[in-house]
Amino acid sequence: MINLDKSIDFLLEKAGPVIQYRLRKEILHDLTPAEEEDYLARIYGTPFFKLVQSYAKPNGYIGSGMHSWDNWRGEVLHETPLQDGETAARLLSYYAVPKAHPLITNYVAAMRDEAILQEEFSYIPPEIPRYNNRYVGLNSGNCLMGLMFTMQAMLGYGDDYDDLRAYQQTCLKGFVQLLECASLDDCSHFDTHSKRKNNYPYITSEDYFPNVYTLAMLAYTQSWRTPETVQMLSSALNHLNAIMKPDNDLQFKIDGKFYGPLWALCRPIRAFRTDLIDGILYRRILTEIAMTGVGESVDILRESAENVREALRSDGILRMDWHVPHNKGYSPKKLQYPTAYVDVKLETGKTNTAVECDLTFWAVQFLSLLGD
Numbered sequence: 001m002i003n004l005d006k007s008i009d010f011l012l013e014k015a016g017p018v019i020q021y022r023l024r025k026e027i028l029h030d031l032t033p034a035e036e037e038d039y040l041a042r043i044y045g046t047p048f049f050k051l052v053q054s055y056a057k058p059n060g061y062i063g064s065g066m067h068s069w070d071n072w073r074g075e076v077l078h079e080t081p082l083q084d085g086e087t088a089a090r091l092l093s094y095y096a097v098p099k100a101h102p103l104i105t106n107y108v109a110a111m112r113d114e115a116i117l118q119e120e121f122s123y124i125p126p127e128i129p130r131y132n133n134r135y136v137g138l139n140s141g142n143c144l145m146g147l148m149f150t151m152q153a154m155l156g157y158g159d160d161y162d163d164l165r166a167y168q169q170t171c172l173k174g175f176v177q178l179l180e181c182a183s184l185d186d187c188s189h190f191d192t193h194s195k196r197k198n199n200y201p202y203i204t205s206e207d208y209f210p211n212v213y214t215l216a217m218l219a220y221t222q223s224w225r226t227p228e229t230v231q232m233l234s235s236a237l238n239h240l241n242a243i244m245k246p247d248n249d250l251q252f253k254i255d256g257k258f259y260g261p262l263w264a265l266c267r268p269i270r271a272f273r274t275d276l277i278d279g280i281l282y283r284r285i286l287t288e289i290a291m292t293g294v295g296e297s298v299d300i301l302r303e304s305a306e307n308v309r310e311a312l313r314s315d316g317i318l319r320m321d322w323h324v325p326h327n328k329g330y331s332p333k334k335l336q337y338p339t340a341y342v343d344v345k346l347e348t349g350k351t352n353t354a355v356e357c358d359l360t361f362w363a364v365q366f367l368s369l370l371g372d
Helices: 005-014 017-028 033-044 047-055 085-094 102-111 114-120 127-132 144-154 162-179 212-219 227-243 282-291 299-312 354-369
Strands: 202-204 251-254 257-259
Touching: 005 017, 005 354, 017 033, 017 354, 033 047, 047 085, 085 102, 085 144, 102 114, 102 144, 144 162, 144 212, 162 212, 162 227, 212 282, 227 299, 282 299, 282 354, 299 354
Parallel strands: 202 251
Antiparallel strands: 251 257
């Protein structure tokens, strides 16, 4: 355990409205109704929130597509990444916009309306078969509907609908399947006779396998949680790091074609260190694992927590070493929008302490999720 007072004082002095709102609402639990209203008014006045608001359509859908094409045959489809449905949902979730806000209720209603979705996913030719096959690959999260279910959960609507509660069980099966594997070979298929240039192991649309979206689905929902399922998830995550190799490659096979596996959890997840950013979803995955309630029974969370506590010990501010060449490419200084491909960035200003505020809030949030 560590005293987080210095970290909290730093954030209350230096951070912007999103971080301060989330700190006081989710961790300190000391907001009055008037203060909450004031914070939300400031958040609704931020440029990114206003952009998302401007992309909302009369039918409730926000932007064009979801994890979709930025341009098509020379036509720019997204003037900013926030015009994509997934990026818009992530911003609303990360900014902790209340689920009762009309922007969210209308968006979730649109994602549950087949006529609206059919219209929204017909704006360019490739989206039509993508929508028609939206459930193919649901068992491993490799499909449009799995993505939409996860975005609804991130917006606060993952437990109120039979389809989403059923999907939680599907997500759990991927981790159950992982526990039964002694190696990636046991979880995948391989064609020894294939002459493909990149002849990697693959999973099919019927296979259960965990990925970052199925993990997020569990992180943002509650209905699946029992002592037994939480313990199973903890065991599966420890098992993943025990059996997977850093150089694994995996593909997804559908209708005879091979695709990237949409962030399948086929490589070890590394613990947090201040001197090495392991990948582009580094802190986000650790946070979402912690959100599932597994605590420090997951080895990488326990090791991460020890490293975070040590990094905060002097003055309560989390800093990382940006001089390491590998880290420069992953520096949050370069992040602008909350796309599928980056860690969470909450600080809206461009101050000298913006990155330190983001990192320090993450540290406080992470340790709080683990019980500090």
